[in-house]
Amino acid sequence: MSGHDSPPRHRRVALRVSGFVLDYLFALPLGCAIALLWANTLPDSYYRVANATAFFVNDIGIVFFFALITKEVAEATIPGGALHPWRRAALPVAAAFGGVIVSIGSYLAFTHWAGEHMLESGWLAACAIDIPGTYVIARLIFGKHPAVPFLLLLAISADAMGLALLAVSQSLGDVHPVVGLGLMAVAIGSAAALRRGGVKNFWLYLLGPGMLSWWALFLGGVHPALALVPIVPFFPHGRHDRGLMVEPAPQAHDTLTLFERWWRLPVEGVLFLFGLVNAGVPLHGLEAGMWAIPIAAMGRPIGIVAAAWLAIAAGLHLPNRVGWPEVLVVGGMASIGLVFALFFATAVMPLGPLLLEMKMGALMTIAGGGLAFVVARLLRVGRFAR
Amino acid sequence: MDRKPAVRLTTILIAVSVWWTVTAQDFARPSSLNSVKFAAIGDAGTGASAQYDIANQMTRFHAKFPFDHVIMLGDNIYGGQGAQDLVKKFSQPYKALLDIGVKFYASLGNHDDPANNRYPLWNMGGQAYYSYASKNVRFFALDSNKVDQKELTWLENGLKSAQEEWKICYFHHPLYSDGGTHGSAVDVRVAFEPLFVTYGVNVVFAGHDHIYERLTPQKGIYYFVEGASGQLRKGDTRRSAMTAVAFDQAESFMLVEIDGNQLSFQAISRTGTTVDSGTIQRQSRTTASVSRLVPPAR
Numbered sequence: 001m002s003g004h005d006s007p008p009r010h011r012r013v014a015l016r017v018s019g020f021v022l023d024y025l026f027a028l029p030l031g032c033a034i035a036l037l038w039a040n041t042l043p044d045s046y047y048r049v050a051n052a053t054a055f056f057v058n059d060i061g062i063v064f065f066f067a068l069i070t071k072e073v074a075e076a077t078i079p080g081g082a083l084h085p086w087r088r089a090a091l092p093v094a095a096a097f098g099g100v101i102v103s104i105g106s107y108l109a110f111t112h113w114a115g116e117h118m119l120e121s122g123w124l125a126a127c128a129i130d131i132p133g134t135y136v137i138a139r140l141i142f143g144k145h146p147a148v149p150f151l152l153l154l155a156i157s158a159d160a161m162g163l164a165l166l167a168v169s170q171s172l173g174d175v176h177p178v179v180g181l182g183l184m185a186v187a188i189g190s191a192a193a194l195r196r197g198g199v200k201n202f203w204l205y206l207l208g209p210g211m212l213s214w215w216a217l218f219l220g221g222v223h224p225a226l227a228l229v230p231i232v233p234f235f236p237h238g239r240h241d242r243g244l245m246v247e248p249a250p251q252a253h254d255t256l257t258l259f260e261r262w263w264r265l266p267v268e269g270v271l272f273l274f275g276l277v278n279a280g281v282p283l284h285g286l287e288a289g290m291w292a293i294p295i296a297a298m299g300r301p302i303g304i305v306a307a308a309w310l311a312i313a314a315g316l317h318l319p320n321r322v323g324w325p326e327v328l329v330v331g332g333m334a335s336i337g338l339v340f341a342l343f344f345a346t347a348v349m350p351l352g353p354l355l356l357e358m359k360m361g362a363l364m365t366i367a368g369g370g371l372a373f374v375v376a377r378l379l380r381v382g383r384f385a386r
Numbered sequence: 387m388d389r390k391p392a393v394r395l396t397t398i399l400i401a402v403s404v405w406w407t408v409t410a411q412d413f414a415r416p417s418s419l420n421s422v423k424f425a426a427i428g429d430a431g432t433g434a435s436a437q438y439d440i441a442n443q444m445t446r447f448h449a450k451f452p453f454d455h456v457i458m459l460g461d462n463i464y465g466g467q468g469a470q471d472l473v474k475k476f477s478q479p480y481k482a483l484l485d486i487g488v489k490f491y492a493s494l495g496n497h498d499d500p501a502n503n504r505y506p507l508w509n510m511g512g513q514a515y516y517s518y519a520s521k522n523v524r525f526f527a528l529d530s531n532k533v534d535q536k537e538l539t540w541l542e543n544g545l546k547s548a549q550e551e552w553k554i555c556y557f558h559h560p561l562y563s564d565g566g567t568h569g570s571a572v573d574v575r576v577a578f579e580p581l582f583v584t585y586g587v588n589v590v591f592a593g594h595d596h597i598y599e600r601l602t603p604q605k606g607i608y609y610f611v612e613g614a615s616g617q618l619r620k621g622d623t624r625r626s627a628m629t630a631v632a633f634d635q636a637e638s639f640m641l642v643e644i645d646g647n648q649l650s651f652q653a654i655s656r657t658g659t660t661v662d663s664g665t666i667q668r669q670s671r672t673t674a675s676v677s678r679l680v681p682p683a684r
Contacts, residue, residue, distance in 0.1 A: 043572040043573075044572055044575070047575075047576040048576050051576060115497045116497065117467060117497065117499040117500065118494070118497075118498065118500060118532070119496070282572075285567065285568040287496055349532065350533055351532075351533045352530060352531050352559070352571075352573065353496065353530070353531065353559050353574065354496060354531050354532060355573075
């Protein structure tokens with residue numbers, strides 16, 4: 001029997017999935033669970049510790065999580081990647097745009113209807129789609145189906161739109177935009193010079209341009225968590241991409257791959273701390289505002305499907321083997337906000353009860369994974385097709 | 387099972403409560419000419435009859451106790467926040483007080499439109515948090531919805547430089563509360579309380595839970611929850627060791643007078659019944675005490 005010659009199907013899938021994603025599955029939920037338990041049993045000590053460490057986790061540690069996400073995008077632009085050529089991303093980008101618009105609209109409509117006017121300034125968190133979380137659900141439902149890269153491109157696009165909006169709409173602290181812009185120009189210029197000079201050691205990119213970029217964003221009033229986003233694309237990379245969120249080849253020794261291998265474990269710790277610092281919310285006593293992000297997430301599939309329909313009407317094409325049932329399921333998966341929603345919430349809302357409501361809402365979007373399974377089953381899509 | 391003893395006990399308790407209630411109304415505010423007199427309302431802006439009744443009681447008490455300003459503890463306007471709402475839920479119910487020159491100083495709650503900090507009758511000067519002084523009292527109206535480092539630095543500098551004898555802070559989310567629906571806002575407490583303790587804040591007022599509550603001093607500071615000046619959650623109090631007095635059977639508001647080193651307070655229900663009153667002595671903060679306490683009318 002062939003089953004004796006090759007590993008079982010689920011084992012084969014697991015072998016291909018990036019270790020980063022598997023770590024994410026372990027570290028973040030563990031941090032979240034401890035935070036929830038701690039905040040609901042010893043809240044004073046929890047909030048003291050969380051407030052004291054939030055900056056180091058949310059503004060410094062998480063830089064490397066976004067760097068690993070950026071690495072995936074950077075690799076996707078090389079031959080074999082999902083973003084090569086760029087026009088392949090047109091439909092997911094259009095769908096993401098629709099999802100972002102309807103999410104933000106749903107968020108604002110709900111906060112207005114519920115009379116939670118103070119929460120209206122947190123609309124940016126409505127954009128967030130959790131990339132690793134949706135990827136895991138997508139692999140569980142679709143296996144290696146083309147719907148998976150479609151979903152990932154959609155999620156990356158939505159978050160990129162959110163990050164761009166974050167950069168232009170939120171200024172943090174005392175802002176020195178001219179100094180920030182100048183430093184950023186030096187950071188990007190030095191990264192380009194390192195690349196042109198054939199430098200392969202990723203530490204030189206991190207300690208030089210990376211640190212400059214962090215200071216540039218910090219002084220410019222932009223969230224410094226994005227510091228490595230403009231630097232990582234300059235890392236030397238392999239000639240061929242194996243796909244989004246898949247384990248690099250064992251023989252690969254390009255800078256991007258070495259960077260991922262070295263930082264995978266520290267980022268696992270960062271994700272644990274991110275869950276620990278940000279997911280501690282009281283399970284009792286929150287206002288109706290905690291529903292704002294889940295309702296925005298529920299509106300997102302409508303926006304995705306509508307925008308995809310309009311884009312197709314305008315001449316774009318769905319990927320092979322991806323039909324409307326798959327798009328609907330992808331829309332359901334895209335309702336998971338989790339770590340990205342938590343990040344956006346902490347980026348746009350200062351400490352206080354409103355932030356707790358937003359965090360609770362971000363955690364509740366985990367239910368989107370179940371929603372995707374239900375929709376997939378109803379529509380007989382992916383693993384339910386047989 | 388013989389229920390008669392229980393019935394008798396209940397009757398006695400009701401009789402005692404009525405006696406306390408009647409007695410409480412005899413505690414007229416000691417209105418001194420040079421004192422600071424103010425009222426406190428929270429979670430008021432419903433535009434419903436309860437808010438109007440409270441406003442009428444405030445006007446009635448003003449004749450005996452001429453307070454010159456009102457502190458608003460947030461959720462000053464529920465639902466729509468337009469010009470008509472500001473009339474129906476603020477300027478109309480408190481018209482009699484506004485007409486005689488009583489000033490309102492607001493802090494904002496989660497249901498308020500942040501843009502309403504520019505509403506002239508709330509005297510916020512377009513700020514989410516601000517400070518003002520009246521004689522020997524320094525008031526700090528804070529923003530508990532969004533507590534950032536900028537606000538904490540401003541508060542620390544303000545408390546540090548305040549020359550007045552009394553420091554009073556007020557905002558929406560209570561640092562301590564036995565309200566069953568929300569309870570203590572511990573995340574805000576962790577941010578504010580160290581400054582309150584370090585720089586000698588004497589009394590703190592908050593709303594959010596739709597009850598009246600006076601808490602036992604916490605780290606030397608007196609805390610009041612007055613979130614029932616329009617909204618009400620009957621029976622929402624979950625009494626604990628930190629409950630001094632709680633009243634959740636009707637809407638209420640507070641009257642406060644500060645005369646030298648003495649702060650007197652009175653919590654009054656929608657029907658004009660005094661549900662709590664007492665006096666706080668401002669000695670050193672850690673030795674301050676409440677005297678002449680009146681149990682709630684329940």
